Amino acid sequence: MQVNTHLQQLKGNYLFTEIANRTQAYQQAHPEANVLRLGIGDVTLPLPPVIIDAMHRAVEDLAHAETFRGYGPEQGYHWLRQAIIDNDYTPRGINLTPEEVFISDGAGSDLGNLSELFDAANSVAILEPSYPAYVDTNRMAGREIIWLPCLEEHNFYPDLPKQKADIIYLCFPNNPTGTVLTRDELARWIEYARTNHSIILIDAAYEAFIEDPNIPHSIYEIDGAQEVAIEIRSFSKTAGFTAVRCGYTVVPKATGLQAMWSRRQCTKFNGASYISQRAALATYTPEGKAGIQANLNSYKQTARILSAGLCALGYTVYGGKNAPYIWCKTPDKMDSWAFFDRLLNQCQIVCTPGVGFGNAGQGFVRFSAFSNRKDVEEALKRMKTLA
Amino acid sequence: MQVNTHLQQLKGNYLFTEIANRTQAYQQAHPEANVLRLGIGDVTLPLPPVIIDAMHRAVEDLAHAETFRGYGPEQGYHWLRQAIIDNDYTPRGINLTPEEVFISDGAGSDLGNLSELFDAANSVAILEPSYPAYVDTNRMAGREIIWLPCLEEHNFYPDLPKQKADIIYLCFPNNPTGTVLTRDELARWIEYARTNHSIILIDAAYEAFIEDPNIPHSIYEIDGAQEVAIEIRSFSKTAGFTAVRCGYTVVPKATGLQAMWSRRQCTKFNGASYISQRAALATYTPEGKAGIQANLNSYKQTARILSAGLCALGYTVYGGKNAPYIWCKTPDKMDSWAFFDRLLNQCQIVCTPGVGFGNAGQGFVRFSAFSNRKDVEEALKRMKTLA
The missing domain is CATH 3.40.640.10 (Type I PLP-dependent aspartate aminotransferase-like (Major domain))
Incomplete structure (x- = not known):
């Protein structure tokens, strides 16, 4: 039997698996840390x-x-x-x-x-x-x-x-x-x-x-x-x-x-x-329409707060309008994974490294708005200490 | 863009779609008929x-x-x-x-x-x-x-x-x-x-x-x-x-x-x-184990009744033991689809034509035991009129 060599040769670590692994390693080393997950685009609000x-x-x-x-x-x-x-x-x-x-x-x-x-x-x-x-x-x-x-x-x-x-x-x-x-x-x-x-x-x-x-x-x-x-x-x-x-x-x-x-x-x-x-x-x-719209409005508000907050901290940001994702330039042309690690280690924030979306994403990270106002405000507060 | 020609050239009608189409056509022509579905292997008992x-x-x-x-x-x-x-x-x-x-x-x-x-x-x-x-x-x-x-x-x-x-x-x-x-x-x-x-x-x-x-x-x-x-x-x-x-x-x-x-x-x-x-x-x-076992016992009983009943009517049958399917030889080396049509038209029973599972299945039909005792006994009664 011959395997599908195209599949076999694919790089082993899927982006979100790698993020999960690094996050888990950090959490295990720092069980007391309140890690804020602004990385993966996963919803957080209960269903209507x-x-x-x-x-x-x-x-x-x-x-x-x-x-x-x-x-x-x-x-x-x-x-x-x-x-x-x-x-x-x-x-x-x-x-x-x-x-x-x-x-x-x-x-x-x-x-x-x-x-x-x-x-x-x-x-x-x-x-x-x-x-x-x-x-x-x-x-x-x-x-x-x-x-x-x-x-x-x-x-x-x-x-x-x-x-x-x-x-x-x-x-x-x-x-x-x-x-x-x-x-x-x-x-x-x-x-x-x-x-x-x-x-x-x-x-x-x-x-x-x-x-x-x-x-x-x-x-x-x-x-x-x-x-x-x-x-x-x-x-x-x-x-x-x-x-x-x-x-x-x-x-x-x-x-x-x-x-x-x-x-x-x-x-x-x-x-x-x-x-x-x-x-x-x-x-x-x-x-149903009203219920899901209320949840969407909450995510949209999170996107606005996060977007405005990152701008105020001096970051260059894109997206976050008509879309739940904020595309944020790393400071000082920093590598995406290096900035991911810095945010995780110094601020206990999980983002998604832009380079995980392809080489043209190098020097960016993605923040997701599928979070809540409290976490986003806390994240922005923590990021102040980075500047 | 070139399509996947292997997929494109596949015969259009999937077996169970064809059965559904013939059954629906019969049911539309005979809205009063109580069609007994002993064809597709789909469960019928409520969950525990x-x-x-x-x-x-x-x-x-x-x-x-x-x-x-x-x-x-x-x-x-x-x-x-x-x-x-x-x-x-x-x-x-x-x-x-x-x-x-x-x-x-x-x-x-x-x-x-x-x-x-x-x-x-x-x-x-x-x-x-x-x-x-x-x-x-x-x-x-x-x-x-x-x-x-x-x-x-x-x-x-x-x-x-x-x-x-x-x-x-x-x-x-x-x-x-x-x-x-x-x-x-x-x-x-x-x-x-x-x-x-x-x-x-x-x-x-x-x-x-x-x-x-x-x-x-x-x-x-x-x-x-x-x-x-x-x-x-x-x-x-x-x-x-x-x-x-x-x-x-x-x-x-x-x-x-x-x-x-x-x-x-x-x-x-x-x-x-x-x-x-x-x-x-x-x-x-x-x-959970007890509940699903009770349902399985019911299907197994149906298989036994159906198997024994078909034997008693003179059919040659296989399976139905350690398995929910009964593999029944058509009478007089009849074609699988012809026997399917006869069972549907004369007895209002849906089976699965054996030839739908490949040429080696020609001359057989499959009955499924995922039914209830009442329907199976009714089906056997109707099939008596065929003999």
């Missing part, structure tokens, strides 16, 4: 009551013969797919059918598995810095990667690829830089993809953080996008579902890929948890 | 109270700041991995560490995704008849398949591959034939794999149906198996979790694949639902 109630009811359904459920449709329950269309797409003038919406156990799985739709020989363009899974997934498949640097001197906007890119991974609002694209900027990417017969995979996990009315919430707000774009969304950051596990991916029939993705999912996936799908449905009720 | 309570508590954890959880470990919570070892392996004399046990959202995902560990050029040996996903997954990856026919004249036991097989998919207790392997028979496969440097992927989803003390519950009961075998298990059939979604896969370090699988999961999977993992943990409590 209407979502909790929906999950209790779904659990209860499984307790009684009359309401018991077994396997659901691999692509997700029709009621959830329809609710997504009715709430997330129709109001923005986007026409989709339930067959084009695929419920999953989260965007992470879909972003990894969508790679299977494509031949290994395709070229892949990936923003740099970028969420590491896009890169690792394509390296596992043996694909060459075209880097699209997002640099400070261009306000972290990527240029269109100079060579032909077959598959393009986008993420807006961007993780880690917090950059967002206007309608016109997004339209340039659609035009590129249509001209070059490329496919765009857009990770829209942070869509709910958009506040600026000029920023489109879905790529399908741009004419022609349904022919060249797959949009991946998640309830993780929108509704706090990182433990619940539910997301969805839109594969329009116009891409020519909808039947293939359906076949893939029917073969290698047995559907998302019934309880998680009921929870997702509850996010579209009036109480 | 202790598991329901565990899920309610897990849901409630997500409602309060003090107990809220976000992302869990991609490989699953340590408490569940340890409980699996303590209950499913240590009592059988098998030594494993929690790092070798990976929690997933179900065996279906793992059986599909494990294919990524291996180079596309490996040869793959698959039993015929077989669960279609093994075949489709490897066809999507572009691998050649070596068929290992399991024929009636050999009591549905496969022979060892005549040509060298790099990857071997086994499933015991077998879906669809119900065949089980003794310790000595399983040892021959381990020896083959060790001699030929093959890897065995064994789907042990139906392990809980084993009653015969001579049948091993885990492949690791055989010496040397940890070097050449990956075991895939599921709470779906054991504990009725087809809606809940939880399974696990054991990748022993001795296979040399444990680190690669961990890397794959950390990149493309964000962990199983916290609620599902709490539910799985509850299956190992004394009340």
Whole structure:
């Protein structure tokens, strides 16, 4: 048996595992330390009551013969797919059918598995810095990667690829830089993809953080996008579902890929948890919408406080508006991991080293706003001692 | 962009989708008909109270700041991995560490995704008849398949591959034939794999149906198996979790694949639902064990009634002992789909056409025991009119 050498040769330590390991080592050496975790983009606020109630009811359904459920449709329950269309797409003038919406156990799985739709020989363009899974997934498949640097001197906007890119991974609002694209900027990417017969995979996990009315919430707000774009969304950051596990991916029939993705999912996936799908449905009720909006407002406030506080301490910061991430330049061109270690050792603060998102992230760290006001204010107080 | 032509060229209709389509068409044409579903292997009995309570508590954890959880470990919570070892392996004399046990959202995902560990050029040996996903997954990856026919004249036991097989998919207790392997028979496969440097992927989803003390519950009961075998298990059939979604896969370090699988999961999977993992943990409590055993006993009784009833009607049947599936020869060498249609149209019974599991399944249909006594007795009564 020959192993997949592409997978075997991948660097061993995944970014977030390395952060967890260093944090754990520090915590073990300093058991009394109150470590503030502003690194990983994980939600912290409890779920709204209407979502909790929906999950209790779904659990209860499984307790009684009359309401018991077994396997659901691999692509997700029709009621959830329809609710997504009715709430997330129709109001923005986007026409989709339930067959084009695929419920999953989260965007992470879909972003990894969508790679299977494509031949290994395709070229892949990936923003740099970028969420590491896009890169690792394509390296596992043996694909060459075209880097699209997002640099400070261009306000972290990527240029269109100079060579032909077959598959393009986008993420807006961007993780880690917090950059967002206007309608016109997004339209340039659609035009590129249509001209070059490329496919765009857009990770829209942070869509709910958009506040600026000029920023489109879905790529399908741009004419022609349904022919060249797959949009991946998640309830993780929108509704706090990182433990619940539910997301969805839109594969329009116009891409020519909808039947293939359906076949893939029917073969290698047995559907998302019934309880998680009921929870997702509850996010579209009036109480659900209000509840998740209250949590989002809290995270947005944290982002504003953190962003303003870092500025006041003399740091150069980007993002944090229309996005939950703050992209912070290290002082004195310091190495990302060195600044990570300094923050951990001197301030007991965990951030994410920018270089973990690719070489173009060197000299930056990412702070996440998925925290609370108290911790962020405490973090800023501690960072004063560094200056 | 070039699509994955292996995936594109796969036959469009997945077996269970085709069954669902034909059943739905019949039901729409005959809305008054009471269709008895003895086809798909989906559980029907409600979950035991202790598991329901565990899920309610897990849901409630997500409602309060003090107990809220976000992302869990991609490989699953340590408490569940340890409980699996303590209950499913240590009592059988098998030594494993929690790092070798990976929690997933179900065996279906793992059986599909494990294919990524291996180079596309490996040869793959698959039993015929077989669960279609093994075949489709490897066809999507572009691998050649070596068929290992399991024929009636050999009591549905496969022979060892005549040509060298790099990857071997086994499933015991077998879906669809119900065949089980003794310790000595399983040892021959381990020896083959060790001699030929093959890897065995064994789907042990139906392990809980084993009653015969001579049948091993885990492949690791055989010496040397940890070097050449990956075991895939599921709470779906054991504990009725087809809606809940939880399974696990054991990748022993001795296979040399444990680190690669961990890397794959950390990149493309964000962990199983916290609620599902709490539910799985509850299956190992004394009340949980008693509750799932009561459900299993009910399914086993259904299997016995169905098996004996079909025999009494003159059918030749296999399986149904140590396994939830009954493999039934069609009358007069009838085609599998033709008999499926006859049962649906004349008796309003849904079975699974054997040929859907591969050509060696032609002339058979599979009945599932995941039903109740009442439905099975009604089905047998209706089938009397056929004879």
